[in-house]
Amino acid sequence: MKETFLIFEKSKPGRKGYSLPECDVPKQDLSLLLGEHSLRTVSPNLPEVSELDAVRHYTKLSSRNHGVDSGFYPLGSCTMKYNPKMNEVVAAFDGFSKLHPYQNESSTQGALELMYSLSEMLAEITGMDQMSLQPSAGAHGELSGLMIIKAYHRNRNDFKRTKIIVPDSAHGTNPASSAVAGFQTIEVKSDANGEVDIECLRGIMNEEVAGLMLTNPNTLGLFETNILEIAEIVHEKGGLLYYDGANLNAVMGIARPGDMGFDVVHLNLHKTFSTPHGGGGPGSGPVGVKEFLAPFLPVPIIIKKDQGYHLDYDRQLSIGKIKAFYGNFGVMVKAYAYILSMGAEGLKKVSETAVLNANYIAAKLKDLYYLPYDRLCMHECVLSGIRQMKSGVSTLDIAKRLLDFGYHPPTIYFPLIVHEALMIEPTECESLETLDEFIEVMRAIALEAETDPNMVKGAPYTTVVSRLDEALAARKPVLKWKKDLEND
Amino acid sequence: MIIADEMKYTKTHEWVKTDGIKCYVGLTDYAQIHLGQIVFVDLPEVGDELGAGDQFAEVESVKAVSEVYTPVSGTVEAINEELLDNPAALNDDAYSSWLVLIEMTDAAETESLMSPAEYNELCEKLDEEAVH
Numbered sequence: 001m002k003e004t005f006l007i008f009e010k011s012k013p014g015r016k017g018y019s020l021p022e023c024d025v026p027k028q029d030l031s032l033l034l035g036e037h038s039l040r041t042v043s044p045n046l047p048e049v050s051e052l053d054a055v056r057h058y059t060k061l062s063s064r065n066h067g068v069d070s071g072f073y074p075l076g077s078c079t080m081k082y083n084p085k086m087n088e089v090v091a092a093f094d095g096f097s098k099l100h101p102y103q104n105e106s107s108t109q110g111a112l113e114l115m116y117s118l119s120e121m122l123a124e125i126t127g128m129d130q131m132s133l134q135p136s137a138g139a140h141g142e143l144s145g146l147m148i149i150k151a152y153h154r155n156r157n158d159f160k161r162t163k164i165i166v167p168d169s170a171h172g173t174n175p176a177s178s179a180v181a182g183f184q185t186i187e188v189k190s191d192a193n194g195e196v197d198i199e200c201l202r203g204i205m206n207e208e209v210a211g212l213m214l215t216n217p218n219t220l221g222l223f224e225t226n227i228l229e230i231a232e233i234v235h236e237k238g239g240l241l242y243y244d245g246a247n248l249n250a251v252m253g254i255a256r257p258g259d260m261g262f263d264v265v266h267l268n269l270h271k272t273f274s275t276p277h278g279g280g281g282p283g284s285g286p287v288g289v290k291e292f293l294a295p296f297l298p299v300p301i302i303i304k305k306d307q308g309y310h311l312d313y314d315r316q317l318s319i320g321k322i323k324a325f326y327g328n329f330g331v332m333v334k335a336y337a338y339i340l341s342m343g344a345e346g347l348k349k350v351s352e353t354a355v356l357n358a359n360y361i362a363a364k365l366k367d368l369y370y371l372p373y374d375r376l377c378m379h380e381c382v383l384s385g386i387r388q389m390k391s392g393v394s395t396l397d398i399a400k401r402l403l404d405f406g407y408h409p410p411t412i413y414f415p416l417i418v419h420e421a422l423m424i425e426p427t428e429c430e431s432l433e434t435l436d437e438f439i440e441v442m443r444a445i446a447l448e449a450e451t452d453p454n455m456v457k458g459a460p461y462t463t464v465v466s467r468l469d470e471a472l473a474a475r476k477p478v479l480k481w482k483k484d485l486e487n488d
Numbered sequence: 489m490i491i492a493d494e495m496k497y498t499k500t501h502e503w504v505k506t507d508g509i510k511c512y513v514g515l516t517d518y519a520q521i522h523l524g525q526i527v528f529v530d531l532p533e534v535g536d537e538l539g540a541g542d543q544f545a546e547v548e549s550v551k552a553v554s555e556v557y558t559p560v561s562g563t564v565e566a567i568n569e570e571l572l573d574n575p576a577a578l579n580d581d582a583y584s585s586w587l588v589l590i591e592m593t594d595a596a597e598t599e600s601l602m603s604p605a606e607y608n609e610l611c612e613k614l615d616e617e618a619v620h
Contacts, residue, residue: 396550
């Protein structure tokens with residue numbers, strides 16, 4: 001049965017999940033102990049259910065969550081890779097999980113060493129000189145990186161740089177971070193190959209531009225082959241290059257942002273480095289810089305001294321503190337465990353397999369789904385549902401139909417420069433069989449769009465709730481259930 | 489897709505309909521089809537001064553937020569307040585759902601805009617480009 005009751009709706013007056021013994025100490029008057037003003041006068045309206053009701057309710061809810069543990073999750077731009085359970089075991093070690101943030105440095109040397117080593121590893125992977133593990137997720141890393149860029153320009157008394165260039169294919173967080181950091185965002189167009197339009201960039205790059213934010217490979221899953229020229233154009237006019245590390249999973253051990261000319265990078269440990277992503281987070285968005293920007297990194301920075309590791313707050317040019325304490329430490333432990341278990345060769349293999357899997361899907365689907373940029377892609381491929389539009393079936397319908405087959409749909413309608421975009425990122429974790437099954441379903445849906453379009457347009461059918469009214473949900477969201485007290 | 493005969497069109501998918509020195513500006517049917525279900529419309533204030541090419545409104549659909557540009561200069565004389573409460577009207581009938589009424593400073597600015605036939609050609613070309 002497709003049951004969608006809330007626990008409140010299952011409530012029956014007087015039903016309980018506990019039984020307490022008779023009170024064997026003298027009862028005290030609460031109003032005397034706490035004061036009349038502290039006591040509520042109306043019932044808190046909590047649900048009244050048995051223990052079994054509560055257990056069944058939440059067990060059922062938990063089974064309605066889709067995650068990588070339950071099925072294929074090819075959400076483009078998100079790198080929903082498997083999170084090895086060993087990482088969780090390691091992060092739960094008492095020595096890590098029971099630390100207190102105010103503990104004395106001498107008693108936390110192991111944790112500090114882990115953070116120091118992780119920073120060194122991430123710096124090596126990205127080709128940067130120094131990292132900060134402080135930012136709590138990707139967009140927070142972007143903001144920190146942009147604040148570093150701003151601090152750098154201001155420190156050399158250059159106050160005219162008020163703009164940040166962002167490609168028209170960029171992640172929405174890029175222009176948002178730029179705005180939050182107090183910059184004006186200007187857009188650089190993509191060319192016919194889906195890469196940054198070099199002439200357009202030349203036209204808008206000037207001495208008012210603080211920097212360019214770029215993802216490489218970009219959001220079309222394509223490698224920016226002109227990256228060295230791009231870097232030269234930006235650097236020539238005094239701007240800096242910011243690397244959005246969202247797509248690092250495509251190039252680990254193969255190419256490094258630092259060697260491409262990037263000055264600042266952020267990484268998403270919850271994407272590339274296999275820590276849980278989404279509701280299961282939290283995330284972690286370390287930011288790395290070249291040597292000349294290191295003084296501006298947020299505090300604290302972990303430094304290694306003869307007598308051990310030390311949290312350094314004494315950094316005059318630092319942008320300051322951007323997160324309470326030291327970042328999301330548990331996530332760092334998991335990423336550290338992942339890097340050590342993969343090794344350098346393993347990480348390279350991760351990227352190679354991720355790229356192979358994406359190209360396999362593109363090659364197997366491009367006869368039925370339009371592939372706007374028909375060239376080798378990196379870790380994700382961007383198809384379009386535009387051919388299916390002719391029979392009235394939109395990309396949204398295709399995504400909804402995928403739910404009936406137990407898949408989390410790919411990212412849709414992004415990047416914005418591709419009509420009816422379907423952005424598929426399989427990651428390196430999936431077997432050939434899983435990819436083949438998914439391809440078969442995608443092909444069946446394309447066929448169905450022609451022969452029985454209404455079937456696709458009415459999907460999903462097998463989920464707990466059928467097609468939701470997204471417009472109504474955006475306009476008049478019902479964010480909480482309220483008990484109808486009048487009928488009580 | 490519908491292209492109304494009595495309008496003139498822009499490359500950025502706005503339509504204009506003139507009445508002397510006054511001019512209604514809206515979004516085309518082609519635009520609403522591609523945007524999908526529209527959930528919010530943000531309009532300027534009455535009295536705002538606009539220059540040709542200025543962004544004057546934002547339209548948010550379930551897919552994305554898009555900017556709307558005016559092809560003519562002038563003063564905003566009225567806004568279609570009904571759209572603020574019922575943005576889906578843009579999906580229902582793009583040509584009766586005007587966004588703003590502008591009192592033009594230079595009525596000649598509408599002369600260079602596209603005719604329905606020219607706009608139709610542009611839309612067909614765009615659809616073709618999208619799959620090639």
